[in-house]
Each structure stands twice: as C-alpha cells, then as structure tokens.
Amino acid sequence: MSLSALTKGAIVHLQDVTVNFGGVNILDHVSASVPKGSYTAIVGPNGAGKTTLLLAILQKVPYTGRILVTCEPPGRPARIGYVPQRFQFDRGTPLTVMEFMVMGRQRLPLWFGHQRFYREKARDILRAVKAEALESRRLGALSGGEMQRVLLALALQQEPDLLVLDEPSTGLDLQGEHIYCELLDGLRTQHGFTQLTVSHDLATVTHHATHVICLNRRVAAEGAPRSVLTSEALTAIFGLHMGLVDSRAMPDGKSNCTAPCCARDEHA
Amino acid sequence: MPDLTFVYDFISVILPFDCMQVRFMQKALFGLILLAPMTAAMGVQVINFRMAFFSDAVSHSAFAGAAMALIFSTNPHWTMPVFGLMVGLGIMAMQRGSALSSDTIIGVFFSAVIAFGLAVVSRDRSAARNLQNFLYGDILTITDMDINCLVALFVILILFQTWGYNRMIYIGLNATLAETHQVRVAAYQYAFAGLLSLVVIFAVYAVGVLLVTAMLIVPAAAARNLARSSGGMFWWALLAAVFSAVGGLIVSAQEWARTASGATIILIASLWFVVSAGISHFQNRRTP
Numbered sequence: 126m127s128l129s130a131l132t133k134g135a136i137v138h139l140q141d142v143t144v145n146f147g148g149v150n151i152l153d154h155v156s157a158s159v160p161k162g163s164y165t166a167i168v169g170p171n172g173a174g175k176t177t178l179l180l181a182i183l184q185k186v187p188y189t190g191r192i193l194v195t196c197e198p199p200g201r202p203a204r205i206g207y208v209p210q211r212f213q214f215d216r217g218t219p220l221t222v223m224e225f226m227v228m229g230r231q232r233l234p235l236w237f238g239h240q241r242f243y244r245e246k247a248r249d250i251l252r253a254v255k256a257e258a259l260e261s262r263r264l265g266a267l268s269g270g271e272m273q274r275v276l277l278a279l280a281l282q283q284e285p286d287l288l289v290l291d292e293p294s295t296g297l298d299l300q301g302e303h304i305y306c307e308l309l310d311g312l313r314t315q316h317g318f319t320q321l322t323v324s325h326d327l328a329t330v331t332h333h334a335t336h337v338i339c340l341n342r343r344v345a346a347e348g349a350p351r352s353v354l355t356s357e358a359l360t361a362i363f364g365l366h367m368g369l370v371d372s373r374a375m376p377d378g379k380s381n382c383t384a385p386c387c388a389r390d391e392h393a
Numbered sequence: 394m395p396d397l398t399f400v401y402d403f404i405s406v407i408l409p410f411d412c413m414q415v416r417f418m419q420k421a422l423f424g425l426i427l428l429a430p431m432t433a434a435m436g437v438q439v440i441n442f443r444m445a446f447f448s449d450a451v452s453h454s455a456f457a458g459a460a461m462a463l464i465f466s467t468n469p470h471w472t473m474p475v476f477g478l479m480v481g482l483g484i485m486a487m488q489r490g491s492a493l494s495s496d497t498i499i500g501v502f503f504s505a506v507i508a509f510g511l512a513v514v515s516r517d518r519s520a521a522r523n524l525q526n527f528l529y530g531d532i533l534t535i536t537d538m539d540i541n542c543l544v545a546l547f548v549i550l551i552l553f554q555t556w557g558y559n560r561m562i563y564i565g566l567n568a569t570l571a572e573t574h575q576v577r578v579a580a581y582q583y584a585f586a587g588l589l590s591l592v593v594i595f596a597v598y599a600v601g602v603l604l605v606t607a608m609l610i611v612p613a614a615a616a617r618n619l620a621r622s623s624g625g626m627f628w629w630a631l632l633a634a635v636f637s638a639v640g641g642l643i644v645s646a647q648e649w650a651r652t653a654s655g656a657t658i659i660l661i662a663s664l665w666f667v668v669s670a671g672i673s674h675f676q677n678r679r680t681p
C-alpha cells in the first residue's frame with residue numbers, strides 16, 4: 126500500500142509493530158493510527174506497553190513493523206514535542222527555567238547569557254502555559270505541577286506537529302491536574318497540533334479524548350471513546366473494577382466524569 | 394613550530410616571582426593556563442553527565458598508552474593520547490550499544506587497560522621506574538611539542554564548547570528529551586568523549602593519574618556550589634581552575650613549600666571547594 130494511502134487522515138500510522146525485550150513481546154503486532162488534529166489517548170493496565178509504544182514512535186526502542194509519522198506539508202520530518210512521565214534529572218544542577226527553555230534553540234553559549242530573540246520567544250510560551258513567573262527560578266526548585274508546565278512549554282517550543290505526553294498528570298494534585306487539563310485543551314485548539322497521551326485517568330480520557338487506543342500488548346480496541354470505552358471492554362482489559370467508569374451513561378452530561386476540569390464545570 | 398618566546402617573556406614580566414624567571418617554569422605555567430580552562434569547561438559537563446569514572450578509566454589508560462610506546466619503540470607522548478582516545482571512544486560506543494550499566498562497562502575497560510599496562514611494564518624493569526611520572530605527573534618537564542598540541546587542542550575545544558555547550562547541557566539533563574527535540578545526541582556524545590579523553594591524557598602530564606579526575610571535578614564542584622545558573626557555573630569553574638593551577642604552580646616552587654606541583658594545584662582547588670561549600674550552606678540556611 127502506498128505511503129499516502131496508509132497515512133490518509135493520520136499523523137501516526139503503526140503497522141504490525143512488535144517490541145521484544147529479552148524474549149518477551151512487550152508490544153505484539155500492534156496496528157493502529159492517530160488521526161491528525163486529534164486528542165488520542167492510549168489506555169491500558171500497568172505493563173500493557175503504553176510507554177514502550179510512545180518510545181517506539183519516538184524511535185527510542187528497537188522494533189519490527191512499520192511506524193510512519195507524517196506532517197503537513199509533506200517533505201520535511203515531523204516535529205515532535207515530548208513531555209516525559211517523570212523528568213529525572215539532578216535537582217542540584219544550577220540551571221534556570223529560562224536557560225532550560227533556550228538551551229535547545231540558542232547556539233550562543235549560555236555563559237554569554239540569553240539572546241533577546243530566544244528569550245522573548247521563551248517568555249511567550251511560558252506565558253501561554255501560565256509559567257511566566259518561573260523564568261528566573263532554578264529548575265530543581267520547581268514543584269511537580271510547575272515542572273510539568275515548564276516541560277510542556279519546552280515541548281511547545283518545538284512548534285510540534287505531534288505532542289506526545291506520557292502520563293502528564295502523574296504527581297499532580299487535583300488543582301494542578303485541572304490547570305493542565307484546561308491548558309492542553311486550549312493550546313491544542315490554538316496551535317492545531319495532534320496530542321498523543323498515555324493516561325490512566327479514564328474519566329478524563331472518556332470526556333476529552335477524541336480517539337482512544339486500548340492497549341494490552343496488543344490493540345484491544347480503537348476508535349471514539351464512547352464506542353471503545355465500554356464497561357465490557359474495560360473490564361476485559363483492566364479487570365473487575367473498571368465497570369465503575371460507564372462511558373455510555375454520560376452521552377449528554379458531564380455528571381459522571383470525575384475529571385477535575387469537568388468537576389468544576391459541574392459546580393459552575 | 395611557532396616560536397612562543399614572547400609568551401614566556403610576558404609571563405616573566407607579569408609574574409615577577411623568582412621562580413617564574415626560569416624557562417621551564419614559564420613553559421609549565423603556559424601549559425597549565427591552556428589546560429585549566431579546558432578541564433574547567435569539560436568538568437562542568439563531566440559532573441552533568443556523571444562521568445567521573447569515565448575520566449578515571451581514560452587517565453589510567455595513559456599507563457597502557459606508555460606501555461604501547463615500549464612495544465612499538467616510539468614516543469609515549471604520541472601513544473598515550475592515541476590510546477586514550479581509543480579507550481574513550483570505545484567506552485562510549487559500548488555504553489550506547491549495550492544493555493550493561495555504564496559503570497560496569499567502564500569498570501571492564503578500566504581493569505583491562507591497567508592489566509595491559511602492568512603486564513607490559515612488568516617485562517621491563519626500566520619502564521617500571523618511570524611509573525612515578527604517571528602517578529604524580531610532572532608539568533615541569535612539558536616539551537615544546539606538548540605545548541603545541543595543547544594549543545591545538547585548546548582551539549578545537551573552545552570551538553566545540555562554543556558550538557555545543559548548550560546542547561551538551563540539554564543532553565546531560567535528559568538525553569531522550571534532547572534527542573526527541575532534534576539534538577544530535579550521538580554526535581555530541583562521541584565528540585565529547587573524544588575531546589575529554591585527550592584533555593584527560595594531557596592533564597595526566599600535569600597532575601598525574603591519581604589526581605587527574607580531581608582536576609576535572611573539584612573546580613566544577615566548587616562552581617556548582619557558588620553558581621545560580623548554568624552560565625554562572627561555567628565562569629566559576631573557569632576561575633577556580635585557573636586560580637588553582639597558577640597558584641598551585643607558584644606555591645609548589647617556593648622554598649618553604651617544595652611540594653609536587655600537581656598535588657598543590659589540587660589542594661588549592663580543594664580549598665575552593667571547602668569555601669564554596671561553606672558559602673552554599675550559609676546561603677541555603679538564609680533562604681527560607
């Protein structure tokens with residue numbers, strides 16, 4: 126099949142992708158696609174291979190099969206912004222948020238300071254993620270929520286065609302998760318990127334995602350959330366308790382969504 | 394070979410100490426003034442990449458490099474950098490391509506190069522006598538050829554740091570993130586490993602195998618205590634390294650001291666670290 130036919134309407138196309146570590150198939154013949162402009166969520170239990178799938182898309186793990194990431198206009202490599210699940214770094218490193226933002230863009234060494242062009246650009250993006258007050262702070266002194274917003278700003282600085290987030294709400298409190306949830310919705314609308322997120326938060330996924338890939342080493346189901354995240358499917362993938370998230374019970378109301386951003390709408 | 398007499402004469406004028414009026418001291422100081430900024434800049438990244446053990450392995454390969462010179466009956470000042478470079482790039486290639494942890498890979502290289510050096514030297518008793526030079530270093534015997542090589546390495550390293558400092562910080566923070574965001578991680582890592590290997594081997598001439606890692610780590614560690622930003626850390630490391638190198642050489646040549654220059658340099662750098670740790674502790678207590 127031709128490339129254009131394979132990727133029609135999709136920014137990421139996975140065909141028969143298998144990842145094997147030490148004789149164990151972490152991903153087993155995964156075929157799926159991520160529609161352009163969508164908010165696609167990858168859900169599945171622990172050990173389902175969700176993060177491995179993201180790493181395969183980012184070309185960070187060896188795999189067999191085919192992964193195509195396309196963009197508009199074609200002919201250039203797709204720009205990918207990445208927000209890791211846990212950004213592990215030496216917190217004692219003397220590095221300010223502004224230095225962190227410009228280090229991947231500015232060629233002039235940081236010992237000569239920041240160039241105005243890159244500084245202004247970084248400020249704009251920090252403002253967009255409500256982190257403009259953090260620019261002089263040391264990176265190691267940021268809270269979990271602040272760090273997530275700065276990482277999001279760094280990823281957005283790539284002007285990505287595809288924004289990849291690995292469980293972005295890990296370590297955030299309810300308010301932090303709320304801010305993050307709202308921010309991403311707004312930024313996706315504004316910048317027009319495709320969002321690919323690994324998430325454990327089924328309530329948020331059900332309510333906000335436009336496309337869902339249910340993964341348990343293989344693709345168990347794929348499609349619109351309300352048709353995919355059925356009690357039966359979730360129970361089959363996750364086990365007994367997932368019947369509690371009944372997506373079919375909320376086709377026209379937000380009352381059953383426990384996502385913090387929806388909970389606020391409910392109280393409004 | 395360029396004539397550097399004007400540099401040595403200039404040193405004797407700006408540092409009017411008795412010890413600085415002799416040519417070998419002027420050469421030693423010039424060598425250190427070239428070497429110290431390089432160890433400072435690379436040291437900042439050695440700390441970021443947690444590569445202290447890597448530099449230890451490369452420095453010990455100097456011993457094996459000297460053994461190679463015995464085998465091929467050539468000048469060790471050529472075989473040491475070449476062997477060090479091969480060891481550094483070999484470790485980096487193994488680290489990138491193997492599932493083994495970094496310290497395991499470095500440990501294997503470390504042991505292998507030491508064993509190779511000892512095996513060769515044990516066959517030749519006269520070579521064993523030169524072991525002291527490797528252990529303690531001897532900047533006072535630096536040759537014109539060494540200085541010319543240092544000048545060339547200095548220029549290459551400044552170009553590399555100017556071009557890649559920011560990207561190296563990025564990679565040191567998180568290589569996966571940097572690579573996803575279009576940084577050529579492999580190219581930078583290989584270039585860094587190669588240059589670091591060469592700097593380490595030249596530092597072996599100055600302070601010896603035992604103290605070479607200290608020359609990379611201690612000024613950068615002191616800088617980390619004092620700096621608030623990545624740019625600040627670079628300048629503090631540079632200041633600490635150059636001050637320690639110049640101060641160490643001058644102090645070691647004083648009649649009342651008469652100490653090994655390499656050890657004296659590291660002692661002064663360590664003093665920088667102690668003072669910086671005190672300042673950092675005091676500042677942290679004041680910050681709520």
